[in-house]
Amino acid sequence: MQDLLGLSPLDVARAVREIAAEPFRAAQIFKWIHERRAADFSEMTNLPKAMREALAKDFVIGLPKIALRTPAPDGTEKFLFELSDGARIEAVYIVESKKTPSWTDPETPGASRVTICLSSQAGCAVDCAFCVTGRMGAGRNLTAGEIVGQYLAIARAKSFGPHEANVVFMGMGEPLLNVANVVRALDLLEEEVSPKRTTVSTAGIVPGIETLAGRPRRPNLAVSLSAADDETRTKLMPINRTYPIAPLISALKRWPLERGRRITFEYVLIAGVNDRTADAVKLAALLRPLPSKVNLIPLNESKEWLPGLLRPADAVVNAFAKVVADGGVPVTVRWSKGLQADAACGQLKGREEPRRPAPQAR
Ligand code: SAH
Numbered sequence: 001m002q003d004l005l006g007l008s009p010l011d012v013a014r015a016v017r018e019i020a021a022e023p024f025r026a027a028q029i030f031k032w033i034h035e036r037r038a039a040d041f042s043e044m045t046n047l048p049k050a051m052r053e054a055l056a057k058d059f060v061i062g063l064p065k066i067a068l069r070t071p072a073p074d075g076t077e078k079f080l081f082e083l084s085d086g087a088r089i090e091a092v093y094i095v096e097s098k099k100t101p102s103w104t105d106p107e108t109p110g111a112s113r114v115t116i117c118l119s120s121q122a123g124c125a126v127d128c129a130f131c132v133t134g135r136m137g138a139g140r141n142l143t144a145g146e147i148v149g150q151y152l153a154i155a156r157a158k159s160f161g162p163h164e165a166n167v168v169f170m171g172m173g174e175p176l177l178n179v180a181n182v183v184r185a186l187d188l189l190e191e192e193v194s195p196k197r198t199t200v201s202t203a204g205i206v207p208g209i210e211t212l213a214g215r216p217r218r219p220n221l222a223v224s225l226s227a228a229d230d231e232t233r234t235k236l237m238p239i240n241r242t243y244p245i246a247p248l249i250s251a252l253k254r255w256p257l258e259r260g261r262r263i264t265f266e267y268v269l270i271a272g273v274n275d276r277t278a279d280a281v282k283l284a285a286l287l288r289p290l291p292s293k294v295n296l297i298p299l300n301e302s303k304e305w306l307p308g309l310l311r312p313a314d315a316v317v318n319a320f321a322k323v324v325a326d327g328g329v330p331v332t333v334r335w336s337k338g339l340q341a342d343a344a345c346g347q348l349k350g351r352e353e354p355r356r357p358a359p360q361a362r
């Protein structure tokens with residue numbers, strides 16, 4: 001059984017050529033999978049019945065299995081998926097209130113307010129001190145089909161069509177350590193989610209940023225910074241030893257931004273660690289020379305996985321935001337909503353996994 005999910009239109013045509021020889025048939029099949037979110041060949045009603053049956057004998061559309069859906073009162077919904085090898089990953093369907101500015105696409109008025117947050121790896125080796133996915137340890141890269149499959153399975157479950165959602169790579173894993181498959185997935189999604197409405201969030205993997213920068217159609221870039229000095233950043237994000245702040249900022253200066261666009265910098269605020277006024281002053285000074293905007297994320301706490309790390313009081317978050325804004329850098333705060341589904345990576349999976357002893361806070 002060959003999986004058609006994850007194949008380009010050309011590869012679908014190659015795979016099915018003995019059963020569906022005419023090129024328009026392959027195009028129809030691709031369209032059924034991607035635009036009409038078919039999960040089964042029997043749904044492909046404009047193909048002859050015998051062709052559908054022949055396809056079903058040799059091929060599958062490997063949408064990931066939904067293991068658990070966790071809806072929140074505000075419409076946000078977390079999906080836990082089980083992949084063919086048993087690996088569990090999560091993705092989130094986020095609905096944003098029309099009243100609040102969209103943190104995923106604040107510059108496009110009237111844009112759809114549905115955002116799908118996708119995972120790129122089943123775990124993460126980057127090991128940031130404040131991240132549940134990181135605490136759970138490394139996992140394998142997802143294939144392009146497994147990445148696109150999360151989007152299609154959610155589109156099917158929530159019944160939204162092409163061009164109705166933004167996509168962000170802010171789920172589990174570091175997308176730029178799986179850059180080949182992420183790029184393949186972006187290409188497969190291009191027909192229904194334009195790169196302008198796609199955001200790749202990275203812990204600052206410089207070679208991956210350079211790979212994306214060299215592509216003709218680029219997603220928006222979000223960089224998880226979380227500290228404006230190397231000492232604090234290395235404590236929170238050990239990857240800073242490999243890609244410290246100065247070379248990271250130099251790589252970002254070379255990022256080909258379209259007019260009016262900015263690079264987003266995510267900054268997870270942790271009480272007593274990186275939330276002082278001096279940190280905010282440093283952050284604004286570092287980012288002022290770049291077309292940047294800051295997205296502050298008050299820590300999503302986890303007593304079990306992140307012992308000793310606390311979210312600052314709201315007043316501290318607001319004061320920090322004001323200092324950054326006064327320093328000349330646009331800033332938004334991502335207040336958690338619903339199940340805090342948009343703030344947390346790996347929390348749902350954390351509940352499903354066998355417990356591992358919590359590490360000491362660093
Ligand atoms: N690996 C990529 C994308 C996944 S993480 C990256 O690090 O950018 C997506 C975002 O969630 C990152 O900005 C990360 O800093 C943030 N994050 C991780 N753990 C968090 C927590 N406990 N509370 C709030 N934000 C968190």
Ligand code: SF4
Pocket residue numbers: 124125126127128131132133134135171172173174202203224345
């Ligand atoms: Fe990995 Fe991102 Fe979590 Fe860091 S914050 S451990 S890079 S998923």
